[in-house]
Amino acid sequence: MRVATVLSPREWESNLVAHAQATGAIALTQRIYLPEELDPEIVDVVVAGAETAWVTAAQVAAWKQAGLSVVGVFPRADRPAARLLEVGGADEILDDSTQPEDIVQAIRFLGPNVRVDGDGLGEVVAVTGPRGAPGRTEVAVALAWEWRSNRRVLLIDCDTSAPSLAIRLGVAPRPDLTDAADEVRELGLITDESIHHWRGLDVVVGSHRPTDQALRTELIEDVIEAARQRFEVVVLDCAPTRDDRLVKRADHAVLVTEASARGLVRAADLVEHWGGPLPALVINHVDTESTADVARTARRWTGLEPAVFVTYHHDIRRRSRAGEPPSRRIRRPLSALAVPG
Template identity: 30%
Template sequence: MALQVFTAVTGAAWESELVGALDRADHGVTVVRRCVDVAELLAAAATGTGQAALLSAELRRLDVDAVARLDAAGVAVVGLVEPGDERAAGRLRQLGVHIVLPADAEPEVIARALRDAVAGGASRTRDVADPAAALPRLGVPADPVDRPAGRGRVVAVWGPTGAPGRTTVAVGLADETARLGVSTLLLDADVYGGVIAQVLGLLDESPGIAGAARQASAGSLDGDALVRLAWAVRPQLRVLTGLARADRWPELRPRAVTAVLEEARRLADVIVVDCSFSLEDDEELSFDTAAPRRNGVTLAVLEAADTVLCVTGADPVALQRSIRGLDDLRDALPDVDPLVVVNQVRPGPVPGDPRREIAEALERFTGREVRFFLPADRRATDAALASGRTLAEVAASSPLRAELRAMAATLAGVAMPAVQRRGRRMRRAG
């Protein structure tokens, strides 16, 4: 049976001749629909009548989300570019098109590429009638062909609902990592209420992550563009601010944010991401397969991260929320193995030795050991928030700052200066 193919290469002088050549029986390919734009291509793909799509880089409104939706519908994609147009070829690869050919390739070469693309994506084919199965996969980066893999490590800072201190930990961790001489990018990916810009006293009108996601979606994000979008807070530390308003969350699509992370890996050695709390996906299955995915960004970041920190408060309410949140994380992303960080540790909310009691409770109910304890230091955090600066700038000797620095050294794989190690031991002994 001939392979059924859609085309979307309008405006190209060679389009009609190519379609005629592909329809010849000896190529084993039949063009079932010639689409004039992305909307028509996506509508045709949703019918399930084709197995592959042949498109050009000049197709208007072609973005990473459209390629993801084609993949979700089980339609393999092959791109065509004008001969010698490496820029267009690179853009298609960044959008996630795995096979790109020059438009003057022989028809049998293009037909073979279409068959190879379908064979390579056979295991990913989905039932478009099932909304859950048709949702695009999260965390799938653009094709890395001709793009060197970044060496930077992504550290996702996540935690359950409430105020366990996710942003405090993310900002402190990024700042201390940079002060240890490691190039660091702090990224605000909280779609419910990102406040890193306010915490650091930066203008929240800057494009930030929304601008980076738009460029990634269009296949035009590179290192230079990411540098222009990020604030240079100090040497070794850049900040990509979050959404100025929570109602702008539809601007962040999971696939685009994943592409931002991939580019960030090439820019910095450590990327610290402040994530939202919610992992629910009910809203994604309540509409059609193209529904926006508010919590998809959080899931995509957690799946792409090298290290996931689960931040919990040190009181009974926060601990209960964390126990439930860890269960939700295991159900949503069973392959993610988070490190537990207990923040705001202090005498009072938990009887006895708070560290011992909290560690025993979390191990009993979650089966996980606490990796890091962070002491409460309200005076230092209030001073930092009031001045729009970090703990290191307003309270250099704070015990919270010392533990954040130790955590940063551990996660970044670098050694702390000896004088700071001694000071930390003395504070613990005291």
């Protein structure tokens, strides 16, 4: 077994490294400081401590999906940290008082690494779009509303700068995404205590707390990973960000833009730096008489074939402003997008 450890200030990691070097009991191929430093071509097993901020349930799950085995180590008194390793799917979970030789034995007992295909976990659909109100949130609501009839669906507002889902649905601002993150950190799962039940749709609204710092991306990732354990489809309402980590890790992506020159130029800029799954392009506010011209322009500027055209209709805006279910004028064209899973 070729092993990588995540560097840690706690003694378990340095003791394990010293033991491996002195005895040759395992092939220690890497010690990493950041997740992107890991080379899966030379590693079979990752040994990581939950005391490291970026060693989250989402990160453990990502390693597993890449075909790596994971041994998670947690501070002895920190049961929530142990629960997060369990939610992420760590193969072995040990407290940090475990002796190096016992960690080595746990590594040796691991079976061969097999890439995880995601069966049993919900699929994540990231709905994003350029700044400038292209109707991203309304599209996310409409998709979740359509899919809820034959899937267990959770809609999450991941916009940390200008969350709007609570206003759109007319629900209370709490519980919110921060409450969900706190719950996942404490319990390792997401419960109804953090979820709004709006007309048959389950929703986690965005967090808008002016006195608090914006929620860190890795904490949002943990909420998403916990949601995948419970729901078949997790729809994310995502604002564009500098690194777009949530979009990059999604199973599917929907890119929403408006049918204007400015909207299409902004969409083209997003596509130029795109790092996620190939997006389905949804063009909003289309004039029926100009659909063909808009389609040609979108193809030329974005390189994408438009998947859905949503024509402008006053009923879409009226229902949105009134906190009502999305209009069939937007649901009908969006039904062309396949239900995930």
